[in-house]
Amino acid sequence: MAPPRRVPVIVLAGFLGSGKTTLLNYLLRHSGGTRIGAIVNDFGSIEIDAMTVAGQVDSMVPLGDGCLCCAVDTDDMDEALDRLARPSAGMDVIIVEASGLAEPETVIRMILASGSEHTVYGGLVEVVDGAEFENVRARHPELERHVRAADLVVLGKADRAGETELRRLRGRLEQLAPGRPVVTASHGRIDPALLFDPVHRPRPAVEQLSFDALLRDEAEDGDEDGAEGAEDHSGHLHAAYESVEFTSARPLDPRRFLDFLDGRPPGLYRIKGFVDFGPADPVNTYAVHAVGAFLRFAPSRRRADEEPLTQLVLIGSGTDAEALRKELAACAHDATGTDGPPRPEAMWGVLRYVEPPADEPADASEDPDHDRDQNGAPDAGEPSEVPVDEPDFG
């Protein structure tokens, strides 16, 4: 009798804002009939990533709040894997998007320890932010270990990095993890075949991932049964970060919110969520993404039955949660008081940070990259169109 078919489980990891959700959404839209189940782990109790992925996926299980590798109960992970992998669900592959602060090796161990007869570990894809990698690596040398643990490194945001910097980064990655395959991508556009066929492909991945080493680490942690709690997380990335959530039914004033973003403290590395600008734009909700100095807004038309709402997650190190919440509350638009009705130019500042949808590459002549320098001043970026490279396996 043929052995039961096992669904490969791929871990998608990478630092805060590196482009994991963008890559996952690209894969979902270009899966070519492959049925993908997704497990999405948000760091923060408002599940922004899960909301972004929901609706595009055959089946999605959110696993919040906190890092997969410590705050999420292993039972929840086991149950999510089991639910997606059982034959009746008909999934071909499961992708686990870890939070931007998770330790990939620990997530891999959780999958290996899950003991589900329906799953097989399918590899680690580590997304590296081509525009921020060196800055982040200087602060968090742990990222080098993550790159070494990867089966495939996606060197993302190629459009922001530029050709010379990309060449330099590829050299750096080769130095850190010799022989590791690196694929360059803009807006998460990679060939899905790189991920979706891990079971039928001869996999040097076992050596690259060094399961033995992973399992040895596990034993050294005194956590041999994979149970949560015995591991020391003090050296993990998430130990130094905290998340702040902000929800408001009152619309935000676009100018005040931009002032808040311009003046954000340096430790506040990541902001993501959805903003309602009320009467300044009554038809759209704006997705907002700040990653380091990078800032983007993306409008999308609200459904008729959708209540306008602002939901933000702010992730940083050494930030003052109460002060941030107060500052955000003070961004609310007050239509009855001094604010009055919005002027047409109120949205101009926000619209400067809107770019064309990722699948329609920007016209290079339009100066699409309004990144800011460290002082928050607008700064023209690189041309945005860099072709997706063939994977380099050497």
Ligand SMILES: Nc1nc2c(ncn2[C@@H]2O[C@H](COP(=O)(O)OP(=O)(O)OP(=O)(O)O)[C@@H](O)[C@H]2O)c(=O)[nH]1
């Ligand atoms: N220019 C450019 N922007 C990108 C690219 N990939 C992602 N982004 C943008 O970077 C921001 C963060 O991307 P996400 O995909 O949400 O990053 P993430 O790794 O899922 O973020 P966390 O879950 O917070 O760790 C968003 O504004 C994306 O649109 C890229 O290749 N080029």
